[in-house]
Amino acid sequence: MRPRPVTLGDVAREAGVSRSTASEALSGRGRMTESTRLAVRDTAVRLGYRPNALAQSLRTGRTGAIALHHQHAADSFSSQYFREFVAGAMDVTSARDHDLTLLASDPTTPRATLPRVDGVIIADPIADDVRALELLTSGIPVVAGERYPPGMPTSPVVGVHHEQALRDVLDHVHGLGVRRPALVGPDAHSGWGVVLRETVDDWSAERGLVTAHRTIAFASGFTTSHEDLVGELLDAEPGVDLLLVPSEAVALGAIAALRARSSEPGRDVLVVSCADAQMLGLTDPPVTAIDLGPRALGAACARALLSVVEDDAELPPLTLIPATLSLRASTELRASTAGGASTELPGSTEPRRSADLRRDAVRA
Amino acid sequence: MRPRPVTLGDVAREAGVSRSTASEALSGRGRMTESTRLAVRDTAVRLGYRPNALAQSLRTGRTGAIALHHQHAADSFSSQYFREFVAGAMDVTSARDHDLTLLASDPTTPRATLPRVDGVIIADPIADDVRALELLTSGIPVVAGERYPPGMPTSPVVGVHHEQALRDVLDHVHGLGVRRPALVGPDAHSGWGVVLRETVDDWSAERGLVTAHRTIAFASGFTTSHEDLVGELLDAEPGVDLLLVPSEAVALGAIAALRARSSEPGRDVLVVSCADAQMLGLTDPPVTAIDLGPRALGAACARALLSVVEDDAELPPLTLIPATLSLRASTELRASTAGGASTELPGSTEPRRSADLRRDAVRA
Numbered sequence: 236m237r238p239r240p241v242t243l244g245d246v247a248r249e250a251g252v253s254r255s256t257a258s259e260a261l262s263g264r265g266r267m268t269e270s271t272r273l274a275v276r277d278t279a280v281r282l283g284y285r286p287n288a289l290a291q292s293l294r295t296g297r298t299g300a301i302a303l304h305h306q307h308a309a310d311s312f313s314s315q316y317f318r319e320f321v322a323g324a325m326d327v328t329s330a331r332d333h334d335l336t337l338l339a340s341d342p343t344t345p346r347a348t349l350p351r352v353d354g355v356i357i358a359d360p361i362a363d364d365v366r367a368l369e370l371l372t373s374g375i376p377v378v379a380g381e382r383y384p385p386g387m388p389t390s391p392v393v394g395v396h397h398e399q400a401l402r403d404v405l406d407h408v409h410g411l412g413v414r415r416p417a418l419v420g421p422d423a424h425s426g427w428g429v430v431l432r433e434t435v436d437d438w439s440a441e442r443g444l445v446t447a448h449r450t451i452a453f454a455s456g457f458t459t460s461h462e463d464l465v466g467e468l469l470d471a472e473p474g475v476d477l478l479l480v481p482s483e484a485v486a487l488g489a490i491a492a493l494r495a496r497s498s499e500p501g502r503d504v505l506v507v508s509c510a511d512a513q514m515l516g517l518t519d520p521p522v523t524a525i526d527l528g529p530r531a532l533g534a535a536c537a538r539a540l541l542s543v544v545e546d547d548a549e550l551p552p553l554t555l556i557p558a559t560l561s562l563r564a565s566t567e568l569r570a571s572t573a574g575g576a577s578t579e580l581p582g583s584t585e586p587r588r589s590a591d592l593r594r595d596a597v598r599a
Numbered sequence: 600m601r602p603r604p605v606t607l608g609d610v611a612r613e614a615g616v617s618r619s620t621a622s623e624a625l626s627g628r629g630r631m632t633e634s635t636r637l638a639v640r641d642t643a644v645r646l647g648y649r650p651n652a653l654a655q656s657l658r659t660g661r662t663g664a665i666a667l668h669h670q671h672a673a674d675s676f677s678s679q680y681f682r683e684f685v686a687g688a689m690d691v692t693s694a695r696d697h698d699l700t701l702l703a704s705d706p707t708t709p710r711a712t713l714p715r716v717d718g719v720i721i722a723d724p725i726a727d728d729v730r731a732l733e734l735l736t737s738g739i740p741v742v743a744g745e746r747y748p749p750g751m752p753t754s755p756v757v758g759v760h761h762e763q764a765l766r767d768v769l770d771h772v773h774g775l776g777v778r779r780p781a782l783v784g785p786d787a788h789s790g791w792g793v794v795l796r797e798t799v800d801d802w803s804a805e806r807g808l809v810t811a812h813r814t815i816a817f818a819s820g821f822t823t824s825h826e827d828l829v830g831e832l833l834d835a836e837p838g839v840d841l842l843l844v845p846s847e848a849v850a851l852g853a854i855a856a857l858r859a860r861s862s863e864p865g866r867d868v869l870v871v872s873c874a875d876a877q878m879l880g881l882t883d884p885p886v887t888a889i890d891l892g893p894r895a896l897g898a899a900c901a902r903a904l905l906s907v908v909e910d911d912a913e914l915p916p917l918t919l920i921p922a923t924l925s926l927r928a929s930t931e932l933r934a935s936t937a938g939g940a941s942t943e944l945p946g947s948t949e950p951r952r953s954a955d956l957r958r959d960a961v962r963a
Contacts, residue, residue, distance in 0.1 A: 298715055300700060309693035312686040321685075322676040329673035329703050334714055336664060336700040339693050350698055351662055351715050 323533025382426030461488025501568035520564035687897025746790030825852025865932035884928035
């Protein structure tokens with residue numbers, strides 16, 4: 236039996252306030268102490284309250300703007316991924332004559348007032364971001380760009396099909412002899428980290444293999460010393476023959492850690508980044524990566540959100556868009572070396588190709 | 600005697616409408632035909648009407664958001680300059696807990712309603728952009744990122760000190776023997792184009808030199824065939840020994856046109872881009888450029904606008920921030936070649952250095 240949806244009355248009763256105070260607390264209006272407002276919001280999050288977005292929009296009227304929220308908006312602007320994501324969202328909003336509001340971020344302090352927008356894209360939702368929680372309980376329609384981590388209220392999600400892309404690259408390197416993968420992944424604060432971990436574990440289990448894991452904080456901007464982290468992993472797990480990393484910074488750390496141990500990246504140990512970046516084509520060796528297509532994802536999120544705002548569309552909980560692989564020397568050196576380390580290779584030393592595999596900058 | 604400021608009553612009388620209709624037309628509220636609204640706006644622009652921004656903000660209250668307008672917002676997101684400019688503005692808005700709204704652009708069609716923001720940055724104002732005109736007559740405080748072209752209503756401007764940077768590089772190449780500069784510049788629709796042209800002409804006149812000119816449409820994204828344009832210039836003006844270009848795309852066209860005429864860029868004819876881009880360090884030869892510092896400019900514009908919005912600051916009409924030079928092989932090959940083409944060089948073949956000159960990627 237489907238449970239009865241949580242109502243505003245439920246939230247008010249549980250928080251010990253009137254219905255109108257609860258409504259004002261969630262919409263950022265009204266006068267009350269900050270602790271009351273936060274208590275009501277916490278209660279709404281805990282109960283899983285979702286206000287009626289349509290009623291909300293009829294009450295407030297259209298603004299012609301949608302917003303983009305990211306936990307570290309200003310910092311993230313230096314990442315190629317986020318700039319491309321914004322560019323994709325802007326492609327769509329501009330073509331549909333909507334403004335795109337980049338929201339001020341501060342993961343520990345609530346906003347003074349709710350943004351005056353018709354809907355919000357939450358890019359890379361992170362579990363403990365109070366502003367994301369605020370938006371999710373505000374009644375403003377929300378679409379998330381990437382999946383929610385466990386324990387967070389949710390909205391419809393538009394994300395990348397990481398499972399498919401990761402399985403493609405794992406199958407490819409398996410054909411090159413990989414038997415002991417290691418994932419240096421984002422922690423469970425990010426939905427992406429959870430998907431990567433589950434996919435690698437499932438894939439390994441299906442083949443009787445075991446994955447080694449190390450996690451780094453997604454929200455930290457990956458600031459741990461990556462070379463030390465990967466070095467510790469390599470020393471503790473000497474059989475590892477594939478390093479899956481989350482970013483170009485960790486890829487560089489992995490290359491340095493391998494070389495420091497006289498292990499040749501791309502031949503002795505393969506390296507794959509789960510997110511592509513321009514720089515990964517320029518490293519020595521260039522690093523095979525999953526191209527997440529952030530511009531296409533930003534555009535898909537904006538289109539989905541505008542379909543809710545303008546057409547009251549009912550979105551599915553999860554829409555996945557495909558990623559592509561960029562095969563580079565950090566996996567392909569082994570493929571091109573006859574009599575290399577890959578004793579368990581299938582008959583041919585040519586890598587398996589698929590329609591989804593794109594080669595570039597492979598140095599033989 | 601200072602002329603009396605143009606009032607709303609003047610605009611209403613001239614446009615033949617009531618004062619309240621004029622007010623509603625300019626603020627995007629009220630019901631009227633689109634032709635009435637446009638007629639009132641045209642009148643306001645023609646008379647140079649500037650509503651009282653302070654009164655306007657007291658009337659409407661704060662939104663906690665400022666906006667960024669650019670004539671080709673979505674397209675411009677693919678330019679490194681604009682992304683950096685947005686990142687700089689975001690650095691400031693995010694630190695001051697303001698949202699940054701990227702406005703939908705359409706240079707020929709007015710908006711349905713005015714944006715709900717406390718102020719607007721107009722990046723690169725272009726003369727015939729109806730949405731910029733609309734914002735300038737709306738009563739919303741405006742700061743422009745770069746100077747207005749002639750014939751446009753204005754607001755306080757925060758811009759780059761192009762004059763100083765251009766004179767620095769011209770003095771430098773003059774020391775390398777340059778006597779016949781040519782500017783392939785943006786046309787007078789952009790304030791930047793006007794400043795570049797005037798600066799080169801003044802500098803040349805002071806030395807008894809004459810500049811050759813070609814213009815390309817700034818708003819077109821420089822889509823003319825650059826190689827053809829520069830080639831025609833080189834054929835018509837065989838003495839040209841310096842090509843000043845506005846972008847990396849035109850720099851590539853200049854290099855191709857020179858090579859097609861057996862002229863070596865950086866030795867026979869020097870090439871300087873008036874705006875730097877990452878790519879200019881990677882071309883053959885790498886191209887000397889003025890680094891406009893778009894991130895610093897975006898931040899300076901946001902700071903200036905927030906000082907108006909939050910502190911009712913009175914901004915000067917023009918604030919200039921410095922640019923730096925990146926010296927690369929497209930001017931330095933000549934400097935490093937003893938007995939090269941530069942017969943009029945001063946005693947030393949070493950280029951003149953100044954605190955503002957930065958060298959990188961110079962290939963001897």
